């Protein structure tokens with residue numbers, strides 16, 4: 001374990017060639033993440049605020065871990081610290097890539113994850129350029145991923161010429177292009193219409209099944225969490241900590257319809273909803289008429 005207040009983003013990325021299917025890197029295991037007693041305090045003009053305090057979380061290589069929790073409980077804060085974009089105030093964090101090397105990561109946010117001044121293809125190959133990957137290989141990998149997310153026809157257009165769902169697909173392709181050991185996704189489908197969301201959930205599941213990456217995914221949707229996750233981490237109200245770990249038992253490869261019609265779906269949904277409802281009551285103790 002290392003002191004998480006001193007963690008830096010890792011940037012070493014290896015070129016894994018010879019994809020087995022279009023846009024797909026050879027199957028392998030992802031990163032391991034281990035955090036203990038993680039605490040982040042923010043200071044503002046009104047004083048200090050503990051966004052998270054005492055977060056303990058271990059994510060296994062190749063695990064699809066989904067975090068749910070009340071608004072403001074520190075989900076984004078936790079992801080940013082794990083991504084190396086922010087520092088913990090105190091606590092411990094350890095991350096390992098496959099073969100013990102430092103892991104690489106990529107983060108997809110809700111919206112704002114693409115550069116508006118670059119074309120779709122340039123966006124997808126941007127991270128590879130930073131890593132010094134040659135022009136031809138960059139182009140090949142970008143093209144394979146654009147095919148994978150169904151955007152080949154739009155390679156030369158700019159993000160403002162796309163729909164929101166298409167922009168989010170560019171963001172996912174961009175994150176996957178650098179072949180991260182750890183994919184961090186912060187409500188990536190939150191602003192999308194239901195049909196696009198379902199399609200992207202399915203596509204993400206297929207990509208995850210093919211690549212074996214470790215995924216840490218934040219959502220407000222219990223339904224989405226249950227469809228995607230191996231394990232759902234329920235966080236308490238701010239200051240956030242891990243309140244419960246719920247194993248999701250549905251078989252892989254998963255189909256969205258099979259999961260929803262599984263007799264175990266409703267009881268697990270209720271269990272998570274009860275946990276969240278208790279926390280929401282902590283966050284909103286005032287009856288509406290008194291607000």
Ligand SMILES: Nc1ncnc2c1ncn2[C@@H]1O[C@H](COP(=O)(O)OP(=O)(O)OP(=O)(O)O)[C@@H](O)[C@H]1O
Nearest residue numbers: 042043044051070071072073074075076077078238
């Ligand atoms: N840079 C910052 N400076 C001060 N306070 C911050 C900062 N970033 C986050 N916070 C506070 O930390 C707490 C947790 O914020 P965070 O964005 O991590 O929550 P969240 O769980 O992602 O919420 P949501 O579900 O609404 O996205 C909030 O109270 C927020 O106001």
Ligand SMILES: [Mg+2]
Nearest residue numbers: 075076077186
């Ligand atoms: Mg957030």
